[in-house]
Amino acid sequence: MNENFMKEKPVLPLILSMSLPMVLSMMVNSLYNIVDSFFVARISEDAMTALSLVYPVQNFINAIAIGFGVGMNAVIALHLGAGDEKKANMAATLGTVLSMVHAVVLTVVGIVIMPGFLRMFTSSRTVIDLGIRYSTIVFLFTTAIMLGLVFEKVFQAVGAMKVTMVGLTCGCVANIILDPVMIFGIGPFPAMGIEGAALATGIGQVVSLAIYIGVYVFRPIRVKISRNYVAPEKWMILRLYAIGIPATLNLALPSLLISALNAILAAYSQVYVLVLGIYYKLQTFLYLPANGFVQGMRPLVGFNYGAGEKGRVRKIYRIVLGMSGVIMLFGTVICLAVPGRLMGLFTHNQETIRAGESALRIISAGFVVSAVSVTSSGALEGLGKGVPSLVISLFRYVLIIIPAAFFLSRSFGAAGVWNAFWIAEAVTAIVAYLVYRKHSR
Numbered sequence: 010m011n012e013n014f015m016k017e018k019p020v021l022p023l024i025l026s027m028s029l030p031m032v033l034s035m036m037v038n039s040l041y042n043i044v045d046s047f048f049v050a051r052i053s054e055d056a057m058t059a060l061s062l063v064y065p066v067q068n069f070i071n072a073i074a075i076g077f078g079v080g081m082n083a084v085i086a087l088h089l090g091a092g093d094e095k096k097a098n099m100a101a102t103l104g105t106v107l108s109m110v111h112a113v114v115l116t117v118v119g120i121v122i123m124p125g126f127l128r129m130f131t132s133s134r135t136v137i138d139l140g141i142r143y144s145t146i147v148f149l150f151t152t153a154i155m156l157g158l159v160f161e162k163v164f165q166a167v168g169a170m171k172v173t174m175v176g177l178t179c180g181c182v183a184n185i186i187l188d189p190v191m192i193f194g195i196g197p198f199p200a201m202g203i204e205g206a207a208l209a210t211g212i213g214q215v216v217s218l219a220i221y222i223g224v225y226v227f228r229p230i231r232v233k234i235s236r237n238y239v240a241p242e243k244w245m246i247l248r249l250y251a252i253g254i255p256a257t258l259n260l261a262l263p264s265l266l267i268s269a270l271n272a273i274l275a276a277y278s279q280v281y282v283l284v285l286g287i288y289y290k291l292q293t294f295l296y297l298p299a300n301g302f303v304q305g306m307r308p309l310v311g312f313n314y315g316a317g318e319k320g321r322v323r324k325i326y327r328i329v330l331g332m333s334g335v336i337m338l339f340g341t342v343i344c345l346a347v348p349g350r351l352m353g354l355f356t357h358n359q360e361t362i363r364a365g366e367s368a369l370r371i372i373s374a375g376f377v378v379s380a381v382s383v384t385s386s387g388a389l390e391g392l393g394k395g396v397p398s399l400v401i402s403l404f405r406y407v408l409i410i411i412p413a414a415f416f417l418s419r420s421f422g423a424a425g426v427w428n429a430f431w432i433a434e435a436v437t438a439i440v441a442y443l444v445y446r447k448h449s450r
Contacts, residue, residue, distance in 0.1 A: 020321060020324045020325055020328065021328060024302075024305060024306065024309065024325060024328055024329060026170070027168065027305035027306075027309060028170075028302045028306065028329070028332075029301075030170040030173070030174035031173065031174065031300075031301035031302070031304045032301030032302060032305075033174055033301070036298050036301075044185050044188060045188055045206060045209075046354075046355055048188045048189055048192050048193075049192070049203065049206050052192065052202055052203060054356060054358065054361075055133065055135045055139060056139050056203050057283060057287075057355060057356070058279065058286065059127075059136045059137075059140040059203070060140075060203075060206075060286065061286025061287075061289075062126075062127055062131060062136065062140055062271065062282075063123070063127075063140045063147075064264075064267065064289065065263075065264035065267045065268045065271075066119060066122070066123065066126060066144065067144070067147060068260075068261070068264045069264040070119055070148070070151060071260070072257050072258075072259075072260030072261035073111055073257050073261070074111070074112075074151075074154050074155045074158045075256075075257075075260055076255075076256035076257025076258070076259065076260050077107070077108060077111065077249070077253040077256070078108075078158040078159060078161065078162035078253075079162065079390050080104070080248075080249045080250065080251075080252035080253025080254075080256055080395070081100060081101065081104035081162050081166070081249060081253070082162040082307055082311070083252045083307065083311050083392075083393050084097075084249055084252065084393070085097045085100050085163065085166035085232055086308040086311030086312045086315065087311045087312075087314065087315040087393055088100065088315070089167065089231070089232075090313065090316040091316070094232070096245070097231075097232050098233045098235065098238045099240075099242060099245050100248075100249060101159075101163050101166075101233070101238075102233075102235060102236075102238035102239055103238070103239070103242070103246060103249065104249055105156075105159050107246070107249070108155045108156065108159050109152070109155065112151045112152040112154070112155040112156075113152070115148075115151050116148050116149065116151040116152065119144065119151070120145055120148050120149075123140065123144045123145070124137065130271050130272065130275060131275075139203050142204055143203045143204070143206065143207045145207075146208055147207045147210055147211060149211065150211030153211065153218050154214050156218050157176070157180075157214055157217045157218040157221060160218070160221035160225060161173045161177070161217075161221065163230075163232055163234070164224075164230065165304060166308050166311075167230050167231045167232055168308060169230060170305060172220075172221070176217040176218075176220040176224075179220055180213040180214060180216045181213060183209075183212060183213045184209050184210060184212070187212055188205070190205075190209075191205030191209050192205040192206050192209075251395060252390065252393055252395040253395070255395030255396050255398055255399035256395055256398065256399075258399050258402065259390075259399055259402040262402050262403065262405075262407060263289075265406065265407065266407065267289065270411075270426060273418055273426055274418075277418075277423050278423075280358075281364060281426075283356070283361055284361060284364050284423075285368075287352060287356070287365060288365070288368060288369065288372065290355070291369070292340075294340070295336060295337060295339075295340035295376065296383070298336055299336045299380065299383055300383070300387075302329045302332050302336075303333070303383060303384060303386075303387030305329075306384075306388060306391060307387055307388075307390060307391035308391070309325050309391070310325055310326070310388055310391030311391045313325070314391070322388075322449070323449070325388075326385075326388045329384050329388075330381065330384040333384050337376040337377045337379060337380050338376070338377050340373065340376050344369045344372075345370060348366040348369040349362055349366050351365075351369060352365035352366060352369070364423070367424065367427070368423070368427045371427040371428055371430070372430040374430075374431035375431030375432075375435060378431075378435055381437075381438040381441050381442055382402075382404075382405050382437045385441040385442065385444065385445035386398040386402060386441070388449070389401075389445060389449075392448070397444050397445075397447075400440075400444055401437065401440060401444055404433075404436065404440045404441075405433060405437040409429075409432065409433040410429045410430065410433035411429075413433060414426040414429035417429055
């Protein structure tokens with residue numbers, strides 16, 4: 010492969026070649042999220058509620074893994090673009106070591122805090138018990154998640170998007186197959202209930218990791234992870250965290266948002282907590298494919314920025330923004346057309362379905378405009394500008410939506426919370442555009 014293809018290949022074919030494998034992977038991943046919840050919902054509505062309450066902590070752990078991986082991806086791509094492979098290797102190696110430290114700490118903390126965390130949002134002993142049983146198994150696979158994301162971001166940094174597509178897809182397919190087998194007990198497997206869903210999730214992560222390690226060992230790439238680069242260079246560690254911490258916070262802020270909205274909605278009915286949980290499962294089918302374009306964009310932006318090709322950086326941003334907008338428009342049409350059928354995938358309770366129909370129609374009003382903030386954040390991370398990207402996410406997930414949801418709910422109940430979504434997306438889109446223009450110059 011031509012090592013400079015990221016700055017020489019025409020922009021549109023380049024974006025498609027880098028992004029489409031990730032879009033496919035993200036669509037399979039979003040399908041897994043829906044299928045996983047579909048089978049858990051067949052256990053009981055309490056089991057689905059337990060997953061909804063565990064999700065913020067699970068998402069926070071994934072955010073740390075992915076966010077630090079984004080930092081690694083950006084630093085590696087910038088140094089490769091500048092032609093300095095030694096520093097790229099150092100970033101990959103130190104990033105791997107630090108990710109392992111993160112994994113050990115998060116495994117222990119996640120298991121310890123979960124009982125108290127669940128009791129903050131529900132008094133149901135059944136829901137708490139199901140949540141603890143599910144989360145304990147899932148958190149034991151944190152190391153596999155962290156290592157898998159390290160290799161994923163390293164492969165993406167060198168443009169090997171097909172490898173990450175195969176790894177992610179195989180892990181998700183394994184997960185989808187194992188879900189019904191382990192939850193309900195098929196063939197030689199015993200019926201494990203919610204523990205089976207957790208175990209299937211963990212095994213899927215291990216499958217992805219095994220594929221990445223196999224490819225890395227038998228088909229060497231440009232970037233090396235080696236003990237020769239373990240030297241704790243303070244400047245490199247600081248650079249990884251300077252991008253990784255804001256990226257982590259970007260991804261972790263939805264956990265804060267969901268917890269805050271759960272607290273607001275629980276005051277009205279447990280039904281609305283379930284509706285919010287189902288919405289976040291459904292929205293992955295939109296935002297994960299859009300994120301596929303963003304993941305394909307990051308190394309391109311970083312490489313071209315490092316190589317001084319700023320005109321190409323601007324063109325990459327505009328094309329990805331348009332593609333993300335098309336995906337979000339599709340999601341808006343679906344949510345307006347068949348909201349009841351979407352909710353019916355996860356519950357047969359008519360009260361929950363009616364509440365969900367109303368929520369989806371209102372929330373979907375902000376989908377298209379959200380493409381601006383999603384694309385701008387990803388481009389800024391690719392440029393190594395983590396703090397401006399974090400500013401956009403703070404507006405999107407904290408500064409606008411939480412106060413709006415709180416005050417609107419006082420007058421309109423749960424409907425006020427749903428309207429806060431599109432209000433936050435509209436305001437954040439303006440902020441994102443201004444922030445990106447300022448810092449991309």
